[in-house]
């Protein structure tokens with residue numbers, strides 16, 4: 001959090017409240033700028049991290065077949081409107097050279113990428129590329145499904161609309177059957 005200027009966020013929040021016509025001195029709002037600055041520091045904490053770092057420790061296991069961690073919940077902030085979008089990420093990869101990641105690291109990578117001003121497409125491809133670069137697997141397939149508050153509570157106002165994005169690398173780029181296999185595993189309860 002070292003690079004986050006909490007005071008600057010506080011001032012900015014106060015200015016926004018003033019600009020929309022609020023009384024920033026009324027009791028309920030007195031601590032709001034401080035609370036929001038702490039919240040933003042948390043929600044954008046991924047900016048202080050490199051998502052690849054979670055794969056710097058690997059285990060050596062002779063398993064060169066599918067690993068799928070599905071239904072990883074995440075919350076992010078749309079970079080156009082600074083309102084949340086949230087949903088689930090599913091990450092599949094096929095290790096090579098016996099390099100497997102700790103399972104929790106897949107979720108940590110998603111969290112680190114999500115906690116910044118983002119686009120859903122960029123979350124999807126950044127996670128896939130981090131795994132490719134650090135584990136050098138035979139392939140990676142990342143699927144993200146999310147609901148965007150900027151399409152729900154404002155603008156288009158279409159609650160329930162879901163956006164699905166995917167990023168396929170290595171063997172998953174060309175193998176339709178392998179991609180379908182992942183999709184059927186994701187649909188299994």
Ligand SMILES: Nc1nc2c(ncn2[C@@H]2O[C@H](COP(=O)(O)OP(=O)(O)OP(=O)(O)O)[C@@H](O)[C@H]2O)c(=O)[nH]1
Pocket residue numbers: 078079080118119120121148150151155156
């Ligand atoms: N590709 C992509 N677009 C996104 C994402 N999150 C929000 N958006 C879109 O970003 C676009 C910004 O469009 P603009 O026309 O610049 O902004 P706007 O006038 O507020 O757009 P509306 O939402 O249509 O009212 C909108 O179409 C949003 O739906 C995302 O993760 N990926």
Ligand SMILES: [Zn+2]
Pocket residue numbers: 078079080081082083148150151
């Ligand atoms: Zn948006």
